[in-house]
Amino acid sequence: MEIKSLQKVIAIAIKDMRVYYLKGPTIIFGLLFPFFFFLSFIIGREMSPTVLLPGLTAMVVFFSATAIGPVIFPTETRAHTLERLVSMPIPLWAILLGDVLASTVFALISSIIPIILALLFIPVTSSGLILTFIGVLIGSICFSYMGQLMSSPPVDQTSTIMMISTLIKFPLVFISGIFVVITAMPEAVRFIALLSPLTYLADLFHASFGGVSLFDPVLDILALSIWTVGFVTLSLLAHRRTIERRL
Amino acid sequence: MNKDVIVVENLTKHYGSLKAVDGISFKVKAGEIFGILGPNGAGKTTTVRMMTGVISPTSGSVTILGKDIREHALKIKEQISVLPETANVYVDLTGQQNMDLFGKLYGLNNDEITCRSRELLKELDLYEHRHRKARFYSKGMKQRLSLCVALIPDAKVLFLDEPNSGLDAESSKQIKNVISQLASEGRTILLTTHNMIDAQELCTKVAVVNQGRIAAIDSPINLRRTFQERQYVIVEFSESVSVEQIMTLPDVNEVRNLGTRLQCFTSQPGKVLMGLVEIAKEQDIQLVSANTESATLEDVFLRLVNSKHN
Numbered sequence: 001m002e003i004k005s006l007q008k009v010i011a012i013a014i015k016d017m018r019v020y021y022l023k024g025p026t027i028i029f030g031l032l033f034p035f036f037f038f039l040s041f042i043i044g045r046e047m048s049p050t051v052l053l054p055g056l057t058a059m060v061v062f063f064s065a066t067a068i069g070p071v072i073f074p075t076e077t078r079a080h081t082l083e084r085l086v087s088m089p090i091p092l093w094a095i096l097l098g099d100v101l102a103s104t105v106f107a108l109i110s111s112i113i114p115i116i117l118a119l120l121f122i123p124v125t126s127s128g129l130i131l132t133f134i135g136v137l138i139g140s141i142c143f144s145y146m147g148q149l150m151s152s153p154p155v156d157q158t159s160t161i162m163m164i165s166t167l168i169k170f171p172l173v174f175i176s177g178i179f180v181v182i183t184a185m186p187e188a189v190r191f192i193a194l195l196s197p198l199t200y201l202a203d204l205f206h207a208s209f210g211g212v213s214l215f216d217p218v219l220d221i222l223a224l225s226i227w228t229v230g231f232v233t234l235s236l237l238a239h240r241r242t243i244e245r246r247l
Numbered sequence: 248m249n250k251d252v253i254v255v256e257n258l259t260k261h262y263g264s265l266k267a268v269d270g271i272s273f274k275v276k277a278g279e280i281f282g283i284l285g286p287n288g289a290g291k292t293t294t295v296r297m298m299t300g301v302i303s304p305t306s307g308s309v310t311i312l313g314k315d316i317r318e319h320a321l322k323i324k325e326q327i328s329v330l331p332e333t334a335n336v337y338v339d340l341t342g343q344q345n346m347d348l349f350g351k352l353y354g355l356n357n358d359e360i361t362c363r364s365r366e367l368l369k370e371l372d373l374y375e376h377r378h379r380k381a382r383f384y385s386k387g388m389k390q391r392l393s394l395c396v397a398l399i400p401d402a403k404v405l406f407l408d409e410p411n412s413g414l415d416a417e418s419s420k421q422i423k424n425v426i427s428q429l430a431s432e433g434r435t436i437l438l439t440t441h442n443m444i445d446a447q448e449l450c451t452k453v454a455v456v457n458q459g460r461i462a463a464i465d466s467p468i469n470l471r472r473t474f475q476e477r478q479y480v481i482v483e484f485s486e487s488v489s490v491e492q493i494m495t496l497p498d499v500n501e502v503r504n505l506g507t508r509l510q511c512f513t514s515q516p517g518k519v520l521m522g523l524v525e526i527a528k529e530q531d532i533q534l535v536s537a538n539t540e541s542a543t544l545e546d547v548f549l550r551l552v553n554s555k556h557n
């Protein structure tokens with residue numbers, strides 16, 4: 001990537017941070033939602049931090065990384081700022097990358113709290129800590145592109161995209177080993193869980209926080225990488241297909 | 248001889264069965280202000296969007312500065328400025344932050360952005376407001392900021408889509424002054440408008456577009472000359488004279504009643520004026536006032552659009 005293209009990507013990301021970080025849907029779906037969702041699950045149950053915190057961290061990364069993507073495109077369509085961006089000398093992939101960069105940074109910042117909790121309550125090894133950082137980073141990128149892909153239908157109402165994204169995100173949370181460790185799931189559900197990218201992130205955090213994991217961490221990272229490439233490709237193709245209908 | 252900066256050939260855009268733009272062709276020479284004039288829904292914005300690489304044409308070609316827009320969209324976008332009709336600035340950013348963002352997207356460095364921003368924001372009376380969020384700007388201020396954003400790269404070719412749409416007189420005048428100044432500095436400008444007065448005052452050449460097609464293309468003065476029969480005499484008598492009586496005069500094509508005055512369309516305003524004096528003498532009444540006018544671009548436009556409809 002040329003330096004000028006990189007500068008343009010960063011400029012888009014800074015714009016997104018200034019405009020979208022404090023938007024209602026971002027705060028609600030990215031920060032408050034995972035917190036209360038998790039709280040409602042753990043209250044009244046006796047579970048060890050080794051079981052709880054990998055799920056919490058994965059859920060925070062998942063929800064915060066998928067919170068901004070669905071907001072940007074409908075909002076920019078409605079505000080007619082998207083046409084202005086498209087008329088600029090910047091390719092579509094760079095606009096998408098800029099949006100993903102902002103979304104990734106949001107997820108990285110949000111994940112600080114569960115990581116601090118993990119460090120406080122679990123004796124995480126140095127290799128576990130490195131794996132955690134890799135997981136947070138790759139998970140943030142992967143789910144940022146996933147959120148962006150979900151915003152590809154050419155509508156100008158954030159609520160429409162939020163409805164679509166909620167329909168996809170909710171089932172994923174329940175089948176991906178967030179609340180129940182995959183090894184404890186019935187065989188049929190475990191098979192479905194393998195089709196969810198969130199499974200590999202939760203599994204990676206279970207491994208890095210010293211819990212019971214299903215796969216080798218390298219395999220989790222590989223699976224997340226494949227999902228990321230898939231989401232990048234699908235997002236670019238989908239947005240390329242629908243962008244004209246937004247104008 | 249000035250070379251062609253923009254060449255549009257047989258440009259077409261279909262949305263399903265709807266032909267939004269239907270085989271438009273024209274050329275814009277260096278230094279010209281070329282106006283695309285037409286009613287809402289005529290296909291002006293779609294044409295500009297295709298010319299600026301925002302949407303793809305169904306068929307036809309657009310060449311800007313010798314390069315085809317389909318093959319060299321990014322290269323061309325680096326050399327042109329676009330003020331889209333409906334496009335807005337970011338209202339959650341300040342005026343300066345908008346300038347910084349779009350300056351970066353045009354590939355300018357920080358010094359260039361600072362220098363150009365100061366110059367443009369001062370010229371359009373926004374410098375004092377540059378640290379306020381655009382959300383708190385008036386509509387006129389937002390549109391002026393939008394123009395500043397479009398002008399930040401100092402491009403030689405500008406596409407301005409309805410730059411004065413819905414603005415108050417003061418903001419509209421400011422924007423027209425800037426456009427005139429840009430043209431005097433040798434820039435090539437393609438301007439779309441549905442405002443006849445703007446087209447008449449600003450453009451060196453005008454294409455009248457209706458239902459996706461070009462109805463006429465020429466300089467505003469030549470378009471008006473083409474419609475000699477749309478010259479008219481506006482006359483006021485001390486007592487009422489019937490439209491039928493005026494129609495008996497030779498060379499009068501049409502008479503419109505404008506309250507106490509009558510508007511007589513003719514290709515021979517001098518002869519008609521003399522006939523009107525004769526009527527006043529015959530009826531022993533006074534001719535209070537009489538003015539001859541040539542066709543305005545609005546008359547030409549309405550005539551063209553109506554003839555296409557009919």
